[in-house]
Amino acid sequence: MTxxxxxxxxxxxxxxxxxxxxxxxxxxxxxxxxxxxxRLIEGAAVVAYPTLAGGASFARAIAxxxxxxxxxxxxxxxxxxxxxxxxxxxxxxxxxxxxxALDAGKDVVCLCEGDPFFYGSFMYLFARLSARYRIEVVPGxxxxxxxxxxxxxxxxxxxxxLTVLPGPLPEDxxxxxxxxxxxxxxxxxxxxxxxxxxxxxxxGLTDRAVYVERATLPEEVVLPLVDAPETAPYFSMxxxxxxxxxxx
Amino acid sequence: MTxxxxxxxxxxxxxxxxxxxxxxxxxxxxxxxxxxxxRLIEGAAVVAYPTLAGGASFARAIAxxxxxxxxxxxxxxxxxxxxxxxxxxxxxxxxxxxxxALDAGKDVVCLCEGDPFFYGSFMYLFARLSARYRIEVVPGxxxxxxxxxxxxxxxxxxxxxLTVLPGPLPEDxxxxxxxxxxxxxxxxxxxxxxxxxxxxxxxGLTDRAVYVERATLPEEVVLPLVDAPETAPYFSMxxxxxxxxxxx
Numbered sequence: 298m299t300x301x302x303x304x305x306x307x308x309x310x311x312x313x314x315x316x317x318x319x320x321x322x323x324x325x326x327x328x329x330x331x332x333x334x335x336r337l338i339e340g341a342a343v344v345a346y347p348t349l350a351g352g353a354s355f356a357r358a359i360a361x362x363x364x365x366x367x368x369x370x371x372x373x374x375x376x377x378x379x380x381x382x383x384x385x386x387x388x389x390x391x392x393x394x395x396x397x398a399l400d401a402g403k404d405v406v407c408l409c410e411g412d413p414f415f416y417g418s419f420m421y422l423f424a425r426l427s428a429r430y431r432i433e434v435v436p437g438x439x440x441x442x443x444x445x446x447x448x449x450x451x452x453x454x455x456x457x458x459l460t461v462l463p464g465p466l467p468e469d470x471x472x473x474x475x476x477x478x479x480x481x482x483x484x485x486x487x488x489x490x491x492x493x494x495x496x497x498x499x500x501g502l503t504d505r506a507v508y509v510e511r512a513t514l515p516e517e518v519v520l521p522l523v524d525a526p527e528t529a530p531y532f533s534m535x536x537x538x539x540x541x542x543x544x545x
Numbered sequence: 546m547t548x549x550x551x552x553x554x555x556x557x558x559x560x561x562x563x564x565x566x567x568x569x570x571x572x573x574x575x576x577x578x579x580x581x582x583x584r585l586i587e588g589a590a591v592v593a594y595p596t597l598a599g600g601a602s603f604a605r606a607i608a609x610x611x612x613x614x615x616x617x618x619x620x621x622x623x624x625x626x627x628x629x630x631x632x633x634x635x636x637x638x639x640x641x642x643x644x645x646a647l648d649a650g651k652d653v654v655c656l657c658e659g660d661p662f663f664y665g666s667f668m669y670l671f672a673r674l675s676a677r678y679r680i681e682v683v684p685g686x687x688x689x690x691x692x693x694x695x696x697x698x699x700x701x702x703x704x705x706x707l708t709v710l711p712g713p714l715p716e717d718x719x720x721x722x723x724x725x726x727x728x729x730x731x732x733x734x735x736x737x738x739x740x741x742x743x744x745x746x747x748x749g750l751t752d753r754a755v756y757v758e759r760a761t762l763p764e765e766v767v768l769p770l771v772d773a774p775e776t777a778p779y780f781s782m783x784x785x786x787x788x789x790x791x792x793x
Contacts, residue, residue, distance in 0.1 A: 321690070323579065331686060332583060333576040412690040415707075420699035427697065434694035438579060438684045442569070442660040446682035449675065451668035458722065459663075459709040466704055474706065 310431045315399040317430055318406045319413035319423065321437020322359040325532075326513040329438050330359065337435065338363040341406035343398045345371035345391065347418050355532075356408035371395060371405070375418070388418075392425040399430050412437040416463070416484060441482050444509040444534045448519050452538060453480050464489035464535075471496045481537040490529040497522065497537065507536045558679045563647040565678050566654045567661035567671065569685020570607040573780075574761035577686050578607065585683065586611040589654035591646045593619035593639065595666050603780075604656040619643060619653070623666070636666075640673040647678050660685040664711070664732060689730050692757040692782045696767050700786060701728050712737035712783075719744045729785040738777040745770065745785065755784045 318337050323329035330338075338344065338360050348354040351374055357364070364370075373391035376383040398405050413419035413434050423432060441461065445452045453459045460478045462471060464486045475481050475496060483493055486508075497506050506522035510533040518526075522535060566585050571577035578586075586592065586608050596602040599622055605612070612618075621639035624631040646653050661667035661682050671680060689709065693700045701707045708726045710719060712734045723729050723744060731741055734756075745754050754770035758781040766774075770783060 321686075324684070326581070328581040328584070329579050329684065331571065331577050331579055333574070335580060336576070412686075412694075414693045414699040415690050416701055416703075420702055423697075423699060432697070434697070436572070436577065436686045436690040436694040438569075438660075438686055439690060442663050442684040442687060445662040446660075446684040449671075449680070449682070451662040451671060453664055453709065454668055455664075456711045456713050458711070458714075461701065461707040461709075463704045463706070466706075 310429075313402050314430065315402050315404040317395060317399060317422075317426060317432045318404065319409055319417075319419040319432065319434045320406055321409050321412040321417075321435055322356055323438040324411060324440045324443035324513045325355075325359060325511065327359055327362060329443065329513055331435065331437065333435050334360075334437065335363055337406050338408070339365070341365065341368055341404065343369045343371065343403050343405045344408055345373065345395055345405055345422075346408040347373040347375050347387075347391070349375055350377040354408075356410045359410065360408050369398070369403075371398070388421040388425065392422055395422065396426060396430065399426075409437065412439045415439050415441075440484070440512055440532070440534060443512045444482075444536055445538075447512045447517060448507045448509055448536055450507060450536055450538045452482070452536075464493055468492055468496055472500065475502070475537070476500055478537075483535040483537075485531060486529045486533040486535055487531040488528070490525070490527075490533070493535060494522065494525075497535070502537055505537050509534050509536065558677075561650050562678065563650050563652040565643060565647060565670075565674060565680045566652065567657055567665075567667040567680060567682045568654055569657050569660040569665075569683055570604055571686040572659060572688045572691035572761045573603075573607060573759065575607055575610060577691065577761055579683065579685065581683050582608075582685065583611055585654050586656070587613070589613065589616055589652065591617045591619065591651050591653045592656055593621065593643055593653055593670075594656040595621040595623050595635075595639070597623055598625040602656075604658045607658065608656050617646070617651075619646070636669040636673065640670055643670065644674060644678065647674075657685065660687045663687050663689075688732070688760055688780070688782060691760045692730075692784055693786075695760045695765060696755045696757055696784055698755060698784055698786045700730070700784075712741055716740055716744055720748065723750070723785070724748055726785075731783040731785075733779060734777045734781040734783055735779040736776075738773070738775075738781075741783060742770065742773075745783070750785055753785050757782050757784065 320334045346356045371394045375387045409417045409419045458479045508525035510518040568582045594604045619642045623635045657667045706727045756773035758766040
């Protein structure tokens with residue numbers, strides 16, 4: 298059985314079991330969540346979400362106005378660490394708490410920044426629970442198209458290609474992938490900004506590049522890459538588009 | 546002045562001028578549009594949208610329940626043709642009608658399937674009007690994450706890369722881009738299905754590939770690529786993901 302088969306064949310679930318909803322919340326502005334996401338959150342008796350190293354949860358902040366006062370909240374505190382084991386333990390524990398709620402017949406709404414299957418931590422829960430539980434994924438607006446909207450830069454038209462790269466990739470890999478690509482989106486810029494800038498400069502593409510930080514939030518920053526700050530937060534992105542093409 | 550500079554420097558607009566909203570509607574299910582999109586459409590005195598070769602407008606169908614009865618509708622009928630001139634003329638005409646409404650102080654809400662800047666025809670209007678008018682782009686859920694959600698296939702995690710390719714690309718280009726890539730999304734499959742299947746087969750990747758047609762609509766189809774039909778509609782996609790990686 299292939300991976301695709303396994304994912305597409307629904308396993309039988311006891312009818313009394315709850316459903317886990319992985320709900321994309323969009324890039325940050327609360328009104329960029331979907332109508333379906335809002336309806337599910339408003340009606341949720343149990344919500345789940347990750348926090349990073351004991352900090353506030355960005356996902357919970359986006360959804361805050363819609364969460365019922367008496368909702369049960371399952372908080373997965375994911376430690377920041379280069380080792381995998383501590384984060385794995387946090388997701389194991391979160392998955393167990395979610396499973397307990399589902400077994401008790403409750404639906405669980407898991408809050409996910411952006412889209413659950415696009416660089417989202419929801420996929421760690423999906424990997425742990427999808428064989429045993431009914432899961433519905435509600436797609437959300439990704440930071441990619443949100444940044445393009447805010448920068449006024451169309452991403453791809455007609456037969457153009459789009460490449461999405463994570464900023465933590467090694468310099469060589471970034472250079473090889475950007476060189477010859479058409480539109481490029483570099484995610485998770487953060488502390489990799491200097492390295493990424495160096496690669497883009499060396500390829501002579503700086504005047505096509507725009508830096509976007511915390512897109513759609515009040516503290517949003519949109520700047521030509523040449524004017525970007527020296528340090529970037531984790532939620533920052535660089536867009537490189539083909540530019541001057543007078544579309545159609 | 547670079548492209549980025551030009552796009553980021555707002556030109557001064559007369560305060561009496563209306564604003565053009567390019568509003569992403571998501572992949573098809575009406576409740577996968579954002580709260581912001583719904584609010585803008587409900588309040589719109591003027592809506593604009595394309596139709597293809599005199600057919601029904603998919604964008605208008607998604608938004609239908611929200612459009613005010615007395616709203617003015619600007620319809621851009623885009624002819625199907627290999628030549629560019631007829632489509633260009635349709636967008637020229639649409640842009641002129643939108644400009645007239647904006648000059649009269651009315652806001653215009655342009656309805657866009659998916660996301661306006663992700664393979665959307667809105668960018669042809671943006672190219673024609675952005676120098677003279679205030680434009681706000683409201684990002685939407687793309688078919689890419691909608692298909693992944695429906696197929697139960699996470700797209701990219703951690704430092705994985707994602708490549709988006711249009712199906713009409715020549716066979717050689719498709720093979721070169723898919724070979725060595727990580728997750729791959731092939732858009733606009735339609736009449737290119739046989740060619741794309743051949744490429745994926747030759748690369749030995751068929752058991753990692755899923756075919757999705759009209760994601761999130763009642764007539765949706767999700768199948769392992771090996772079981773896909775012989776002919777595909779324009780709104781179909783193939784997802785190739787890394788698969789068996791037990792995330793984190």
